[in-house]
C-alpha cells in the first residue's frame with residue numbers, strides 16, 4: 001500500500017519511520033506540502049493520503065483525490081471537522097482517524113495553559129531572565145477550592161476533570177451524554193456550568209451544534225473573572241465576541257491552544273512574514289491571553305500512539321478487516 005503523507009514535519013517522519021519496519025506492505029512518501037486543492041493531484045498513484053488537523057479535506061479536494069485513484073483517507077488526529085464526510089462517502093473513500101491517542105497529553109496541556117494564563121509564568125520567566133524580579137502584573141488566583149467547569153466529558157474532558165480534582169477543585173460538567181465513570185463530577189446544565197465555574201475548559205468536538213457555543217450570549221452568562229481555556233477546536237469560540245468580552249474585563253485569563261484562523265498558520269514559522277489577518281495578534285495584545293500553536297497533542301507518548309494507530313488503520317483497510325476507527329457522515 002502506498003501512502004502520500006502530507007504536511008510532514010521532522011517529528012512526524014521520525015515517529016512513523018520508527019514503526020514502519022513492522023509494516024512491510026506499507027510504503028510512505030513524506031512530503032512537506034499540505035493537502036489542499038492545489039496539491040491534491042500529487043496523490044495520483046497512491047492508495048491513501050495521510051493528513052492532519054490543518055489540511056483542507058473539503059468536497060473539491062476529496063473529489064480530486066477520488067479522481068486520482070485514492071481509496072483511503074488516513075487522518076493522523078482525533079478531530080475530523082475539516083473533512084467533508086458526505087463528499088468522502090459519495091466518493092467511496094473511507095475516512096479513518098486516531099481516537100483517544102493520549103487524552104492526558106491534551107488535558108495536561110489544558111491545565112498548563114490554565115496555570116500559565118493564571119500565574120503568568122511565561123512572563124515571569126522572561127522578567128527573571130532580564131533581572132526584573134518585581135512581581136507587578138503577575139498576581140494570580142488559587143485553583144484550590146474553586147469550581148472547574150468541563151464542557152464535553154469524553155476522553156480528554158475526563159482526564160481534565162481528574163486533573164482539576166487533583167488540584168482540590170469542585171468539578172462541574174456538561175455533556176449531552178454524561179459519563180458514569182466520574183463519580184466526583186456533578187453534571188449540570190450548560191447555563192449552570194457557565195454561571196458557577198471559575199475555570200471553564202472546552203473539550204467537546206466542533207460540530208454544527210457546537211460552533212460558536214462560546215459567544216456574546218454565553219460569555220454574558222459566565223462569572224466575572226472566569227478563566228477560559230480552549231484546547232478543542234477554535235470554532236467553538238466566536239473570536240470577535242471573545243475579544244469584546246476580554247475588553248469588558250469579563251475574563252481573569254484566557255488560554256487558547258486552538259483558535260479560528262489557525263489553519264493558515266499553525267506549525268509554520270511565520271516570524272518573518274507580514275500576516276494577512278490580525279485576529280491572533282489582537283488576542284495576543286491582551287495581557288491576560290496566552291496562546292500556543294495547537295500543540296496539546298505534542299508529547300512522545302501521543303506521537304507514538306498516533307503513528308501506531310494510523311499504520312494499524314492502513315493495515316486493516318489493506319487486509320479488508322473491520323474499520324473500527326472509521327468516521328461516517330450521519
Ligand code: NAD
Nearest residue numbers: 079152153154155156175176177203204205231232296297
Ligand atoms: P471524545 O469524542 O472522547 O469526547 C467528546 C465529548 O464531547 C463526548 O463526551 C460528547 O458526548 C461530547 N459532546 C459532543 N457534542 C456536545 C455538545 N454539543 N455539548 C456538550 N458535549 C458534547 O473526544 P476527545 O478525544 O475527548 O477530544 C475532544 C476534542 O479535543 C476533539 O474533538 C478535538 O477537537 C480536540 N483535540 C485537540 C487536540 C489538541 O492538540 N489541541 C488533540 C486531540 C483532540
